[in-house]
Amino acid sequence: xxxxxxxxxxxxxxxxxxxxxxxxxxxxxxxxxxxxxxxxxxxxxxxxxxxxxxxxxxxxxxxxxxxxxxxxxxxxxxxxxxxxxxxxxxxxxxxxxxxxxxxxxxxxxxxxxxxxxxxxxxxxxxxxxxxxxxxxxxxxxxxxxxxxxxxxxxxxxxxxxxxxxxxxxxxxxxxxxxxxxxxxx
Amino acid sequence: xxxxxxxxxxxxxxxxxxxxxxxxxxxxxxxxxxxxxxxxxxxxxxxxxxxxxxxxxxxxxxxxxxxxxxxxxxxxxxxxxxxxxxxxxxxxxxxxxxxxxxxxxxxxxxxxxxxxxxxxxxxxxxxxxxxxxxxxxxxxxxxxxxxxxxxxxxxxxxxxxxxxxxxxxxxxxxxxxxxxxxxxx
Numbered sequence: 465x466x467x468x469x470x471x472x473x474x475x476x477x478x479x480x481x482x483x484x485x486x487x488x489x490x491x492x493x494x495x496x497x498x499x500x501x502x503x504x505x506x507x508x509x510x511x512x513x514x515x516x517x518x519x520x521x522x523x524x525x526x527x528x529x530x531x532x533x534x535x536x537x538x539x540x541x542x543x544x545x546x547x548x549x550x551x552x553x554x555x556x557x558x559x560x561x562x563x564x565x566x567x568x569x570x571x572x573x574x575x576x577x578x579x580x581x582x583x584x585x586x587x588x589x590x591x592x593x594x595x596x597x598x599x600x601x602x603x604x605x606x607x608x609x610x611x612x613x614x615x616x617x618x619x620x621x622x623x624x625x626x627x628x629x630x631x632x633x634x635x636x637x638x639x640x641x642x643x644x645x646x647x648x649x
Numbered sequence: 650x651x652x653x654x655x656x657x658x659x660x661x662x663x664x665x666x667x668x669x670x671x672x673x674x675x676x677x678x679x680x681x682x683x684x685x686x687x688x689x690x691x692x693x694x695x696x697x698x699x700x701x702x703x704x705x706x707x708x709x710x711x712x713x714x715x716x717x718x719x720x721x722x723x724x725x726x727x728x729x730x731x732x733x734x735x736x737x738x739x740x741x742x743x744x745x746x747x748x749x750x751x752x753x754x755x756x757x758x759x760x761x762x763x764x765x766x767x768x769x770x771x772x773x774x775x776x777x778x779x780x781x782x783x784x785x786x787x788x789x790x791x792x793x794x795x796x797x798x799x800x801x802x803x804x805x806x807x808x809x810x811x812x813x814x815x816x817x818x819x820x821x822x823x824x825x826x827x828x829x830x831x832x833x834x
Binding site: 480505 | 650665677680681684685687688689690723725728729808809810811812815816817818819821822823824825826828829830832833834
């Protein structure tokens with residue numbers, strides 16, 4: 465089984481007008497995606513934001529929930545939060561995984577647009593058969609900026625329901641579905 | 650294809666100590682689950698809370714986002730919110746579906762405990778072959794109270810990853826996965 469990592473990028477991502485922006489870290493992105501990561505055996509969940517004030521904000525949320533009284537109140541959150549690491553940019557994430565696992569991870573982007581290059585089923589089989597490391601990139605805002613796709617090894621297709629007319633899932637919901645498709649029982 | 654409905658119950662659900670409580674409506678439960686509902690073609694998403702002040706709170710969130718300036722800012726949220734209806738209790742939900750569709754829906758509970766009576770694959774096939782109505786019940790807090798299970802037609806199994814040691818998904822993430830398993834492409 466491969467080692468799977470997640471990275472939630474707050475930069476470079478699009479805003480609704482197609483401009484490239486840095487989005488804010490939200491508590492729900494931390495909580496929900498950390499819980500999904502813990503449920504599906506993700507090795508580490510990287511929250512990536514270039515703004516020091518944003519990284520400090522996330523740090524304060526962690527400090528609060530990792531205190532002893534919080535642990536007593538809600539151990540499931542603490543277990544999930546142990547998987548989270550906060551980084552300034554994607555190269556830093558890739559460098560940490562490379563150092564930990566002794567090899568550069570294969571980097572897989574996600575997109576709500578139909579630009580997939582590998583199916584969920586193919587990647588699922590690949591993960592099962594591999595001893596390598598894989599890093600899934602998730603975008604906030606209106607999605608990962610074009611420049612991110614230039615540096616990735618593959619792209620997963622969008623998640624569609626029966627209608628196909630509307631696929632505006634929250635990044636939290638999309639991540640849960642992606643993990644279930646790749647690793648769910 | 651069957652008509653699928655969702656109901657998010659804020660009562661009767663457990664708190665962490667096993668007491669039966671009414672939980673609060675949260676903005677993220679409205680937003681994320683409405684978007685998942687829209688993506689997967691759910692016919693209506695019922696937010697169920699017996700407290701009038703809570704239902705008014707949810708109503709104010711809707712009014713704000715359904716205004717013209719919000720529509721211009723974010724039409725995908727408005728499309729999703731059109732699916733939401735706020736009700737006081739489960740009988741009211743079942744009565745509305747029965748009146749709309751001319752038949753009582755089959756009611757399917759969800760649980761993070763291993764008490765499933767129908768597999769995702771079986772229910773998926775059933776939905777595809779049926780012209781009937783189905784209502785999926787989702788619990789907030791620490792899950793649906795025991796009394797809810799007495800009145801349902803079936804229960805879906807918990808969502809597990811490869812490890813099975815931890816399955817504490819947020820209700821938003823669990824709902825996204827359940828819809829994908831039942832209706833995803």
